[in-house]
Amino acid sequence: MTYVSRRTVLRRAGFITAGTVIGSQLLTTPGHAASGRPDPHKLREAVRRAQERARQRKDHAGTGTPSQNGWEMEKVADDRRTIYTRPVPGTPLKVQVRMGDAETVLVHVIRRFHYDIDPLGVRGEPRAVEGWVPASKVHDRHLPESNRASGTAIVIRPGSYPPGLRGSFTPAQELLIRDILADTEGVVRWGGDDKRPHEGLFYVNVRPGDPRLAQAAAKLSVWDAAPGRGAGVLVDMAQPARRRRAARCYQ
Secondary structure, X not given: OOOOOHHHHHHHOOHHHHHHHHHHHHOOOHHHHHHOOOOHXXXXXXXXXXHHHHXXXXXXXXXXXXXXXXXXXXXXXXXXXXEEEEEOOOOOOEEEEEOOHHHHHHHHHHHHHHHHHOOOOHHHOOOOEEOOOOHHHOOOOOOHHHHHHHOOEEEEOOOOOOOOOOOOOOHHHHHHHHHHHHHOOOOEEEHHHOOOOOOOEEEEOXXXXXXXXXXXXXXXXXXXXXXOOOOOOOOOOOOHHHHHHHHOOOO
């Protein structure tokens, strides 16, 4: 078990700054100087103000504007909100995605693509996979590509599968893509199925709070912990049941 200090917990929660402010304020009050103890009313007010400042700093990174799938676009990553750089286990890759259930399903897609369709990031391949982009880079939030700004979409090999073109994958590879989508219970959509195709794009296709996302993520988490399940397991697409399962994910 990894030990996490109280100071680390407070810093992650945004309270180290609050403690500094509180201490400097209380040490200058007559009540504190006389008794050696902080005035509880002043303490609560100082905590309230510090929490409000922390909340404002956090909210400053948000936009209040949803991407195409209804999730809020964000201005920054790796800075006290929900989008962080995350490892893709079993691969040399990292990707910026929304932490939690969205991360679970999107990382599963990347891992299965890597294992079953084509290895990613080998021999130092640049731009093997990309996730979040700043909201300022979004030209039209009604397009599926805007979901990257909310941390709910990834693009595999952005330089190899350009938007607007079809036919990047063989029929066998496309069947495997369908099989991957079936793993996610359909909460992830492939951009190759869109009217304007983008075959490198995969994105969460349910709105925030949809229970199907949590259910799919929970299932994949169980698979990851179970031998013979999840990404990295040999897939036999010749099995009729497996092919039928994949075929149901045509959009």
